[in-house]
Amino acid sequence: MADRGRMTVVFPEPMAALLRDAVEAGDYASTSEAVRDAVRLWSERRESQSLARLQGAWDAGKASGRHGTLDFEALRGEGRTRLAARADDTGREG
Helix, strand or coil, rough: CCCCCCCCCCCHHHHHHHHHHHCCCCCCHHHHHHHHHHHHHHHHHHHHHHHHHHHHHHHHHHHHHCCCCCHHHHHHHHHHHHHHHHHHHCCCCC
């Protein structure tokens, strides 16, 4: 059996009644099992939302910049040009 952490949780009476009703209906063997199922569902929803946010950030990043093959020689040249311009502006190199 997996390690378990013991907790005491207090529910408002309407929620407690829903848990007891689910056990009495045979949906769950105990209120603890019902709560574990609820926490599993909550955890899955959080993970799904996190994945959706990550996918959105990925898509936004791809849409915001250059795409395609990167020409490192051209990129190096662009960097050198910017560095030279900065050196001209400040009167010194780098």
